[in-house]
Amino acid sequence: MKECVRGMLLALALGFAGIPAAIAAPARAAAAQNANGEHWVATWITAPVKGLPKLTLHDQTVRMIVHASIGGARFRVEFSNAFGRHSLFIGAAHLAIRANGSSIIPGSDRTLTFNGSPSVTIPPGAPMLSDPVSVDAPPLADLAISIYVPGDVVPLTEHSVALETTYISAPGNFAGAESIKPVHTNATWYWLSSVDVEAAANVCAIVGFGDSITDGYNSKLGANGSWPAQLAARFQANPATAHLAVVNAGISGNRVLHDFFGPDALARFDRDVLAQDGVKYVVILEGINDLGFPHEPPRFKLPHQEVTAQQLIGGLRQLVERAHAHGIRVIGATLTPYKGSLYYSKEGEAKREAINHWIRTSGVFDGVVDFAAAIRDPKHPLRFLPAYDSGDHLHPNDVGYKAMADAVSPALFR
Numbered sequence: 001m002k003e004c005v006r007g008m009l010l011a012l013a014l015g016f017a018g019i020p021a022a023i024a025a026p027a028r029a030a031a032a033q034n035a036n037g038e039h040w041v042a043t044w045i046t047a048p049v050k051g052l053p054k055l056t057l058h059d060q061t062v063r064m065i066v067h068a069s070i071g072g073a074r075f076r077v078e079f080s081n082a083f084g085r086h087s088l089f090i091g092a093a094h095l096a097i098r099a100n101g102s103s104i105i106p107g108s109d110r111t112l113t114f115n116g117s118p119s120v121t122i123p124p125g126a127p128m129l130s131d132p133v134s135v136d137a138p139p140l141a142d143l144a145i146s147i148y149v150p151g152d153v154v155p156l157t158e159h160s161v162a163l164e165t166t167y168i169s170a171p172g173n174f175a176g177a178e179s180i181k182p183v184h185t186n187a188t189w190y191w192l193s194s195v196d197v198e199a200a201a202n203v204c205a206i207v208g209f210g211d212s213i214t215d216g217y218n219s220k221l222g223a224n225g226s227w228p229a230q231l232a233a234r235f236q237a238n239p240a241t242a243h244l245a246v247v248n249a250g251i252s253g254n255r256v257l258h259d260f261f262g263p264d265a266l267a268r269f270d271r272d273v274l275a276q277d278g279v280k281y282v283v284i285l286e287g288i289n290d291l292g293f294p295h296e297p298p299r300f301k302l303p304h305q306e307v308t309a310q311q312l313i314g315g316l317r318q319l320v321e322r323a324h325a326h327g328i329r330v331i332g333a334t335l336t337p338y339k340g341s342l343y344y345s346k347e348g349e350a351k352r353e354a355i356n357h358w359i360r361t362s363g364v365f366d367g368v369v370d371f372a373a374a375i376r377d378p379k380h381p382l383r384f385l386p387a388y389d390s391g392d393h394l395h396p397n398d399v400g401y402k403a404m405a406d407a408v409s410p411a412l413f414r
Helices: 227-236 265-274 288-295 309-325 346-361 371-375 398-406
Strands: 040-045 057-067 072-080 088-090 092-100 120-122 127-129 133-137 142-153 157-159 166-171 182-186 192-198 204-210 244-250 279-285 329-333 367-369 380-384
Touching: 040 072, 040 204, 057 192, 072 092, 072 142, 088 142, 092 133, 120 127, 142 192, 204 227, 204 265, 227 244, 227 398, 265 279, 265 309, 279 309, 288 346, 309 329, 309 346, 371 398
Parallel strands: 040 244, 204 244, 204 279, 279 329, 329 367
Antiparallel strands: 040 192, 057 142, 057 166, 072 127, 072 133, 072 192, 088 120, 092 142, 166 182
16 A cells, blocks of 8 residues: 655645645565565556646536556556545546546446445545456556545645646536536646556556656647656557556746745655656656756745755756665766756756766666756757747657657666
8 A cells, every 4th residue: 555644845836826735654675575475566647746626516517537557457546635625525526438528438337446436535644555457457547536525625736737638527426427527627637646556466656756747738638748648658668668558747946946836856755756656767857946946036936945956966966866765776967958947057067967967877876867868959069949939948749748758768778
């Protein structure tokens, strides 16, 4: 079972609000079999954060779409009330294979139970793992997870850069319906943290751990354009790497040493990496926000949170040490160029280059992927190649994210 303890940290959100953060406890050894001899591997995850109380559900059903990496025949879903102020009552929850839009493939719907019950109460700060259900889902399948919540509920545990459409129904329990006629849609996941699949003993997961550049910010809605999603598609197309799940633990606005949007990397690493099922590798791409936010325009400027390159290197080294203690291999990823973005500075650029030199040469990591080299403009190496730039000079577009995925060598995961 996955483990989590509660904790609250005060953070500033990128133009939104103060964001408390739950901190997870150390996890069990990655990829360990349970007492029944079952081997579970995360095929999809997200990193929950505290959302704003901007939505109230009134006896409604929420259908969310998640994109699996590896397939299988038995699945289970973990829900999270990490940032809830009160217990969360789920009246019904279903898992199905999505056909298109809010529609599911007929016959694929499965009722999720929790210790045999079709409903469950999740205490504040806690996760809740469903019982396994049997459904044949191929690799890269879109799964529809539907939750019916009776009464009036304000969801505070969410991931707001879902890059998938979420469908919210009229009042009523439509968790098992073949389609939902929504009264509202958005691109946020609520109360979800992971989907696991029972797999062969050689199957394992790679976690992409980072900020918005891992989250997939500015990629196309519903296109699975983030670099972890495109890496998953690439690995599934090759029999030599089809045993590797690739999951995404990015949080837009995240930093290594300070909270901002979501808990800082040091605070959330146990929850989002060590506690995930079947993890053998983590690719860490984090730090550009630590360099940039102290130099934001006046509305966001945080000069009191200026960090040195050595402080950031120290934070990244901590993550490596903690992963190694759990038998997880760590791939260091170089920080991508950001000249032309709102928070670029010469001071930050000098730190980025120092950190990248350390990532490439220190030998601390078990391997390195040079994302900076993969997407920079050879004629202007402090900037993105124009064809890879989403327009803000900080985030790649879908083509740029593909270039990042293509830069990841399968040899790193032998």
